[in-house]
Amino acid sequence: MDGKLIVFIISLLLIGGAITGLFYSMDVDEAQKGLVLAQQQLGQMEAAARTAQKSLSSRKEALARITAAHIIQGENNAVKEEIQGIKDEQESISKAFLATIKRVREDSVGIIIDEIILTTGNKLKKARIQGIDQNITVIQHVEGVSKIPTDTLPASLLDRFRFGYQPGGVGSMEVEAAQPAPSRSEPSKPSSSKKIDTTASDSLVRMGAGGNTNAPQKKQTTTLIETPNVAIEGDPSLWRSVTRSDIGRAHIPGQGWLKIGSKGPIPGSGH
């Protein structure tokens, strides 16, 4: 009887143990699944953290470089402004230089020089400068009055008058550039020159730029084809080409000094 009871009890225990083991193994599986899921989530989160770290690092680096670029750009702009300021100052000094040259030229008219030795070798004694411009200088001396090409003056006078000089390479040598441009219809006389008549002697002087102030005038071979009105009243379109002007005449490159008619410079009148 005892043996049967024991076997019965053991059988009950086995059945109970098997059922308990079944449920318990299911719990273990669930726990295992939970662990795997947690591992996956942790892996994803770690990957996200790495990505965020890398992105943050790149953004920080980009921000640093953008900031550096802005700083350098600002510095460059400051230097540009400084350079512009220096250039402005340079321009103002250039204008002052031109004004000084203009004044010196004006003051030079009327001064008496004991002797002027031209580059042609001619000597002008007791020379008194009566008028100056870029092409012609009128000098009164003991032998009379001479119109000589300005470029034959001695170096000391050329340095004084500085025709063609551009201080600092800024602007034009023309002193008038610093002043309001004169009206085309009313040409103003150059301030550095006194009245220099437009006569044949001007042509003589210009054509004799080789040095002989008394050289004969060359025969003109240019054939002018002009309408009568243009030949008398002038061509208004030539005002665009005028680089310098004086009373009654205007200078056009390639044509020289032309007489001014009622409408404009008269083509061919300079010869």
Next chain:
Amino acid sequence: MLSKSRTVAFTSLFSFSLLFQTSCGKKGQLEYETAQMEISLSEQKGVVDKLQAESAAIGNLGYYNNPETQHLDLLNQKIKALRDEGSQLAAEKVATNEDLEVLQKELSAYRSHYVK
């Protein structure tokens, strides 16, 4: 002395109890590991949040908001070009200053010679 049947019964009970003890330890271990993982997960989430907040604090960088290597190279080239421009400007400034000094000296010399 115990009888043979009792000996068998006790042995069986002892074996069952050993088996149950081992199985109970397995589940507890898994739960413990899962809990550790969740703690790590929480920490990592905090790190990610912190990084994202830091990234947001930088602000919108426009074209370079999500910078790749080529974007950084582009910025490097831009910085290099700006530095080169800076060098040129510095040289230009020096040259302009020298020109200004020369012009000032020339004007002074001209005035001292010819202006009374």
